Amino acid sequence: MPESKHTVRQVNFHVTRYNPERDERPYVQTYALIVREGMTVLDGLHYIKDNLDASLAWRFSCRMGVCGSCGMLLNGRPTLACNTQILHIAQTDLTVGPLPNFSIVRDLVPDLMTMLEKHRSIRPYIVRADEAELNDPAGEFYQSPEELEAYLQFTYCIKCGCCMAACPTLATDVRYLGPMPLAAAQRYNLDTRDDGRRERNQQTGSRHGAFRCHFAGECSRACPKGVDPAKAIQHLKRRLVLDYLHLARRKQPCQKLDGPGHGTPLADIPAAPARTV
Amino acid sequence: MRETKYWTWHMAAGVLILFLLGLHMLIMHTGGITHLFAPEAGGAVSKENSLFRDGKLFFTLTYVLLLGAALYHGLYGLRTILFELTLKPALEKAVTTVLLVLGAGLFGLGAWAAFAAHAIAGARG
Numbered sequence: 001m002p003e004s005k006h007t008v009r010q011v012n013f014h015v016t017r018y019n020p021e022r023d024e025r026p027y028v029q030t031y032a033l034i035v036r037e038g039m040t041v042l043d044g045l046h047y048i049k050d051n052l053d054a055s056l057a058w059r060f061s062c063r064m065g066v067c068g069s070c071g072m073l074l075n076g077r078p079t080l081a082c083n084t085q086i087l088h089i090a091q092t093d094l095t096v097g098p099l100p101n102f103s104i105v106r107d108l109v110p111d112l113m114t115m116l117e118k119h120r121s122i123r124p125y126i127v128r129a130d131e132a133e134l135n136d137p138a139g140e141f142y143q144s145p146e147e148l149e150a151y152l153q154f155t156y157c158i159k160c161g162c163c164m165a166a167c168p169t170l171a172t173d174v175r176y177l178g179p180m181p182l183a184a185a186q187r188y189n190l191d192t193r194d195d196g197r198r199e200r201n202q203q204t205g206s207r208h209g210a211f212r213c214h215f216a217g218e219c220s221r222a223c224p225k226g227v228d229p230a231k232a233i234q235h236l237k238r239r240l241v242l243d244y245l246h247l248a249r250r251k252q253p254c255q256k257l258d259g260p261g262h263g264t265p266l267a268d269i270p271a272a273p274a275r276t277v
Numbered sequence: 278m279r280e281t282k283y284w285t286w287h288m289a290a291g292v293l294i295l296f297l298l299g300l301h302m303l304i305m306h307t308g309g310i311t312h313l314f315a316p317e318a319g320g321a322v323s324k325e326n327s328l329f330r331d332g333k334l335f336f337t338l339t340y341v342l343l344l345g346a347a348l349y350h351g352l353y354g355l356r357t358i359l360f361e362l363t364l365k366p367a368l369e370k371a372v373t374t375v376l377l378v379l380g381a382g383l384f385g386l387g388a389w390a391a392f393a394a395h396a397i398a399g400a401r402g
Contacts, residue, residue, distance in 0.1 A: 205281040
């Protein structure tokens with residue numbers, strides 16, 4: 001039977017608590033909440049902090065699934081607390097824990113530095129060696145809609161760490177780069193403005209790089225933004241092998257437009273309306 | 278890029294194993310019926326048929342090739358499993374060296390056995 005708009009139910013939040021300065025190991029504390037339909041897990045945590053236990057710590061910012069701050073383990077699945085309604089995943093009990101595969105700063109706050117350092121190591125930005133970019137970094141490069149489509153989905157990553165928490169390889173091999181940095185590397189490798197693939201290959205093709213991926217696919221299942229890091233990693237492996245065998249097509253990065261009006265205007269574009277101010 | 282090299286050869290060895298193991302299975306399991314590379318009586322594993330194949334250079338070379346591919350593929354897989362235990366970098370290097378020496382030793386022994394069998398079969402005519 002579908003839930004009505006006015007469903008009100010008690011749900012027990014089993015929250016993992018840990019203060020490294022005080023506790024030897026994490027423990028679980030239970031809070032009973034009256035939950036209404038539409039309440040997110042983040043709302044529930046706010047309720048606990050405001051009314052039941054002010055010492056509970058977690059990280060959040062935007063409350064709308066954009067910033068990627070509130071990634072946590074909800075009923076065993078890594079996801080965003082702001083994007084998950086309590087009654088969609090829990091009837092009477094809900095376990096809330098910090099993201100696995102990260103050390104815990106406190107309670108539900110994971111230390112994301114390891115992920116961000118790995119991300120930095122793959123040079124997650126446009127790399128070019130040409131003078132045009134160096135002299136005029138604000139210029140415009142030509143890129144077709146098809147070329148944009150090739151990497152667009154990977155740009156939706158919000159670095160929440162859910163894929164890293166879901167990765168079974170990362171659970172045993174802490175030096176493995178992980179799905180987020182590898183997908184980011186593939187995102188820039190596919191960008192026609194970029195010329196840094198061979199530099200990134202040093203890192204992505206390293207001992208703890210893309211080849212450690214087992215293709216379990218849990219990263220893609222966990223991603224709250226619908227990004228497919230597992231696919232990115234498999235394509236990355238293929239490109240690494242083709243580069244090693246010198247079978248990859250050598251393409252020059254796309255060129256900079258000289259300025260407004262440089263390209264050929266499309267037909268049937270109506271004129272801009274007259275200025276009113 | 279060294280890991281890319283190892284991985285590429287790991288994949289290539291896998292494809293080679295698929296082909297050579299297929300050939301091996303075909304001969305071993307259908308030899309009694311088709312007499313493919315098993316002209317004597319007693320099935321594919323009989324001494325006469327084994328000596329017949331050992332006498333052919335093609336088989337000696339495929340034995341050596343299969344041995345090399347299987348050893349490389351298997352030991353690289355073992356190394357991957359061990360590396361996922363988050364070993365110290367020095368230990369990782371030691372594991373690579375040990376597996377390299379082990380693989381080379383086993384390959385040398387196997388290759389010597391295959392060529393010795395070829396020589397014995399050749400001497401017996």
